[in-house]
Amino acid sequence: MFISEAFAAAETANQAGGLSATLVQLALILLIFYFFLIRPQQKKIREHSEMVNALKVGDKVLTSGGIHGKVSKIDGNEISLEVADKVNIVIDRMSISGVFNDKKSVEKADKKVSAKKSQK
Secondary structure, eight states: OHHHHHHHHHHHHHHHHHHHHHHHHHHHHHHHHIIIIIHHHHHHHHHHHHHHHTOOTTOEEEETTSOEEEEEEEETTEEEEEEETTEEEEEEGGGEEEEEOSHHHHHHHHHHHHHHHHHO
16 A cells, blocks of 8 residues: 555656656757747848848849849839839839849859759
């Protein structure tokens, strides 16, 4: 009789300790997710939003679809890009992936886009 009661008491002690250890592990996993996944993604989104909000007429940009153009008109969330002489396209403001103001940065972006396409 005494032995079975001792086993029962030991089991309840293990369950209580196991619960607190599980909660600590869960908290650590959530903390790791926050610092390695969530926080950097929020920072990237904030930087992109600042870049898009700072656009002005005359900026050379690259869209997420790989189209290079020059901003000719900004109207709320729509941007008119001049992609060739007298050829304008209207795109959403958030589809801008980069702003370039010199030839070297445009060439560097072209290389990145072509490298990504060759990987697919």
